[in-house]
Amino acid sequence: MSTTLNDRGQSSPAVLSLSGKKVVVVGGKTGIGLGIARAAYAAGASVTVASRRITSVEERPDLVNYEQMILDVRDEGAVREAFDTIGSFDHLAVTAGPEFGSWGNFMDGDMRGVRSYLEGKFFGSWACARYAAPHLRQGGSITLLTGGLAVRPKIGFSAVLAAFSAVESLSGSLALELAPTRVNTIRPGFVDTELWKNFSAEEREALKEKVRNSFPARHAGTGDDIGHAALFLMTNPYVTGTVIEVSGGENLVPSVF
Template sequence: MTKSEQNEHSRTWEDKRILLLGGTSGVGFATAEAASRGGASVVVVSSRQDRVDAAISRLPRGTEGYAVDLSDEEQVRAFFKRIGEFDHLVFTAGESLSFDTIGEIELAAARQLFDLRYWGAYMAAKYGSGNIRQGGSITLTSGTAGIRPSAGSTVPASICGAVEVLTRALAVELAPIRVNVVCLGLIRTELWDNLPEEGRNALYENHGLRLPAGRVGEPEDAAEAFLYLMREQYSTGQRIVVDGGSILV
């Protein structure tokens, strides 16, 4: 990138306030970090105060952070009532997904996964869209399980499909606010920390070898898609896939 291109990129984020729900780790944090480097004012949100504090310590001075249970409607409503206006809303929040078969997973556990990943996104759009300034956007997150499900992915695939349909419906209902979704393949983030280290590393290596890209994704790879959808002004109701080519093989 030339110096003039770097300057133009920086101006993109001047005076912009970006709210990242799930912005304290993984893809959300990488997006917050990149936007901050470009001069944006960043607000990160997590369900746990310790995660908020840790993220704030690694981001530029002046970054805001809040602990909010994004599956709790009253907390979400109250948060957006006090946070004020902003330019872009990014939703990357989500706990580790369960890849149990439909016969193995408890219905209560399946509903709990929907509470954050789908209904959390829904509530963020419902209560946050009125705070978005002219020219702003909402970017949600889904995964390739919704495009190419595998055995044991009934719940993850259902959530991903629901979020993508929600994206298109919101793009129509909330226009002219732009609403898009980033569909992720396997990304090396804390979501996989529930696996033993040896098994986790084997997963990354074996999966990466099967991909056309030759490796699994890093949070910074995914962040570029979120930054693009905030930066450009003409896409809405669209899905960007960041998966190293997993849906092709």
């Protein structure tokens, strides 16, 4: 079993427990965010999931264990008000981002697409970290989210790459500026979530088959895989300013996309 040192410098078992802690997941009702919310709840935390609307538990029974609140990360005033309402808590994970189709190509006729993406991803992450930081308890953490495009450029995704790279740089800067609050980033690879909802069932299955055949992990990622990584970042007191790639080895092989 792995060990860590307690406050007296003595060796003690490393435990991935959030018992008695409060976790806020921005964008926590679907996909990766929901995977993080599930992991935090399973580890004993009380969990608040924030998104653009409240969903009834009749519509989504899987949300019954979480407190919900409305939050649009593009609205700075709303972000500040939301965290003032939440009050003291322990860990923040920001997974929210622009919806599929809002990505701006470099040579688009105007810059509305790229501005929308940066507003939703980079400035949204910035605002959440900024207004959450004063409310984080001792030993707290902030976890941001990017993606493989941060290190693997693709034609037509300049706005995404720029936003992801900016978020990862911000994470390192905040690890210094907000210390001892820990700030880290998770960089997922392909994860089978609602992000791909615009693809047909056949197209999604074909893509997952390519992933299973080519990625070293031999399976498509899930929200729970990312939740496992987030739980590690929330509970390990010696990890900060880091980017953890959870990609199944995607960047070791030729692109399947």
